[in-house]
Amino acid sequence: MLRGETEMPVAVRIAGAARLLAGARRAAVFLREADAWVPAFDSASEGPLWEAPDRLPERAGLHEGRLWVPLEAEGEVHGFLALEGLEADDPTEIAASLGLIFGSVLGVSRLSRLVKDAEFELKARLLELESLYDLGLSLAGQLDVSSLADEVLYRSISLTDARKGTLVLFGERGAPPLSRSVGGEILPPGAAGAWELPAGNVVINNEASRVPTAGVSFTDCEKCLLVSIAVPERRLGVLAVADKESRDGRVLDFTTGDARLLSLFANQVAAAVETTRLHREAIEKERIERELELAAAIQRQLLPRELPHLPGLDLAGATRPTRQVGGDYFDFFPLSRGRLGFVVADVSGKGIPAALLVSTVHAAIHLQIDASDTIVELVSRIDRHLQRFSATHKFLTLFFGLVDPETSVLRYVSAGHNPALLARASGEVERLHATGVPVGLLPHGSWKEETAPFESGDLLCVYSDGFTEATNAEEEEFGLDRLRQALVDRVALPPRDLSDDLFREVLLFAQGVPQYDDQTLVIVRRNGQHGVPAR
């Protein structure tokens, strides 16, 4: 920042006072300004202006009819007093006195100006610091990048004394850029986007009117300063100012100090843009989490709130989703003549899409179960329902079982599901393999109903693959053999205790390693009593 004040007004006064004191006809004081001696005439002086001689005298003396007096203070010549038309007999005596008096006056005036300039400069530095501080506060208090961009541009132009400035922020994900200009556009937003600033991300071009700036020619400015607005690994925009003005109307060079200040402002903008982006992402994440929680709550409503109590059967069913919403589903359906239908399903995918499919399957089973004479018919109806109403490329594995206590027979269809384990009272464990393809996978899938004796003391364990594919830190799977062994070891336990133990067993095995698939378990045991008609 430059104050730009000179001693000219003081010089005019000195010339007037000296003319009166010396009894001269005309007087002028010459001051050094920008490599030239510039005269300040007494306001009462008339006639043509003088020019300073090529070589000004080192001591007071006459030159071309005028008395020239160096105005000196503290060993430094601050200017010259020139008097014309003196009436005194001995001008050198007057010259000594005038030189002493007005040299001191001019010296004090110059010192005073230097003090004022220094004070102005100090205040200007304070203003820069305050500006950075204020912008920092603005950054903390607002997320409106547009307002902040205006404020940064105004302050950048103001504090570098530029005549014009442009700030461009590139648009994210195809959005149009944000562009602000004062005093005219230095560079169009399109050019800014394609611009590769050199290392350091700062360009000072004090010959911008004839030398391209980082490969781009500017026609409307003489000198320019550009800084990149960037965070590590990513450019966010450009801040540019042009034509630093002086008090006398000249265009001054931009300095490294200007570049440093502009870089600090650019950093503030970059921080604001990043803060806004992170804030937006946080809000979006929060919104998704709220939606997931809502979906999870809805999905929990789809699971049985309590297990049916049927004579001759002891039941357990539980699921542990790995996200807020999962792709596993189980249900029990008390049917006529004491029969019990039950299902374990595992849909493809995770999260909201999987939960939507679970919801569809739940609705389909509840809609179709009474209209179906056989399990195969029910599964076929579910398949048609899914083919018609669910999104493409979605399918599910499913185990649907039907226990009839009167006949001691288990009927089932396994649509691509993991082998269910049937633990006999004798201690043997049978695997009930798939009897058809997953539901919704093929346009014309077919399934076969199988049967198995289900006598008193027998226990059926149906699970989803998240159970057997749970992994530990060594990336080892829990596996079917461990599940089978765990089942055999605890087969005497009531189904609920057995279920809790099996979940605990898997948890211990995983040793805290996060799991990526839902885990579901349904256990049905014959306890020897005969059922009564329920539906």
Place this chain on the structure above:
Amino acid sequence: MNETCRVSVERRGDVAVFWTDGYINNQGGEEIAREAYSELDRGARALIMNLEKTRIVNSIGISILIEVLEKVMERKAVLAFCGLTPTIDKTFRIMGLAQYAAIYPTEQEAMRAVGAPA
């Protein structure tokens, strides 16, 4: 924002009210100074400068305003500013302009303070 600063002046008795529109830099400052000196020469005892349409003032503009203030004080007149943005308000206070020139939120308050005729 305007590239060049426009200055308009209205005389209300011995009070001159200035309105600026645009960047107060060298050009804008000179324009203000020219009008201010003219009003002082015409006997104005108070100058009120309403800067509500100015968003930027640079150091050259400030130094010219300081010169105007010095001239105003020489003439035993008063200078008041109003309608400043918070940034310009703070700038004037830091740069010392507010030490000898009063700052008011609105033109009405400035007019009232200098005793201008309604």
